[in-house]
Amino acid sequence: MEAAAKGASAGASSKADSLLNRTMMQLLEHVEYRLITGGEDLEAIYRLRYQSYLKSGMCGPIASGMFEDRWDNLPNSYRFGVYCYGELVSTLRFHYISAAQPYSPSIDAYPEVLLERLARGETFIDGTRFATDPDAAPAPGVLPFLTLRIAMVASNYFGQDSVLTPVKVEHSHFYARFFNAVQKSEAKQFPGVLAPIALFEIPAGENMRRTLERFPFYQSTPTEQRLMFGNPAINRLTPLSIVPTAKYYRAAA
Template sequence: MDGIGKGVAPEAGAHAGSALNRSIMQLLEHVEYRLVTGGEDLEEIYRLRYQSYLRAGIATPNDSGLFEDRWDNLPNSYRFGVYCYERLVSTLRLHYISREHPYSPSMDGYPEILKHRVERGETFIEGTRFATDPDSAPAPGMLPFLTLRLGMVASCYFGQTSVLIPVKIEHAAYYARIFNARQIAEGKAFPGVLVQGALFEIPCGENLRLTLERFPFFKSTPTEQRLMFSNPAINPLTPQTIVPTAKYLREAA
């Protein structure tokens, strides 16, 4: 996850009370996630990446106005657009890393740390290519929560060992506060970006349970999880659209 953008309230993770949960639950009524494999939606995602990274000074201009890399079309790659009020507001790419598919940016960047863990059976979700359109944000500080919810849905579906996030050091405090992330490797440069991102790991298991309890808007039903990650046959011109289901779990509680 390349960055969390601007406008995140610093106290949000430290004391996430009912006001934050209530606000995001209300926003989720107007949010849909799209699992995209091709067509105009994918081009729109690549364009949002490019504009976001260019604005943040982490990418250089190019003639295409798009940002795509060699990890986008891997068999274990999931590219999502987050739409609020039917407008693309953010995007995130996830990789599910296992012995069958040991592919991701961090697997290439940190083989000395990760290769033996995957070979012994550990699995990971990796989140990268996080990009936002702050001009389309429905409310200050909400886009990171709406977007990173994708990683929580993935974690509930795959049940992996932990989540990997290459992030800029200045964003590390956010991930530590919200997800209990810890740094496991120093920063490295990756193709196409101008800044280094250190590798952080978020343990799952009990930590995932506590995070879901603290932030119930991260919860999801098995149906939502399957729609996102069970590899349905997707028409590249008609992306899979998924509606958040956290409200149903809240109503059932």
């Protein structure tokens, strides 16, 4: 009886994964990622952050209507907007952290977890300032997958030890289910936001390989990886637009 229940659960999970993969591969035909460093697009992602954070209680009112912070313009910072059918639907920022550039919000928030590991030579991708516009979503529930695909492209490019994802504990089930994220700290005050945030870590290596096999829409070609992360281009005024390459990666690998 127990074996039958487990088999049914596995079958349902596999069916759900297949539906998600089909939906995402179709949507990626209409998606572009923009590496944003200035101009109106930068203001747009700051406004989206603010609207999302204000609505969720992550921040209070800000007169400018934009949410930016002291980590945005660091040399190891990458700010992205996700556009679907030409409309901004979400945004995410990354810092690539190493002993040479130990700069990111998570380093400041969780030094007891990360500083010793950096000194040992470990490297990390720190994903923060995730914000979405649910009203602009092309389909229910897809924005986290469209947005966090950036983390998978970054992981393939940098080859870091882990991806860091500071999140509310109540949101952690998503990261554990789809990325095998592991909680590394208790929830605590996080720089720039009101809600307590815990640090979760997504191991690279074999874990990332299995995730890419399970969800092929996370795959990317080396060309896409280089365009997204080969140069932060902090002073670029015109955003660099990158088209997802999941359907091409096998031929280009």
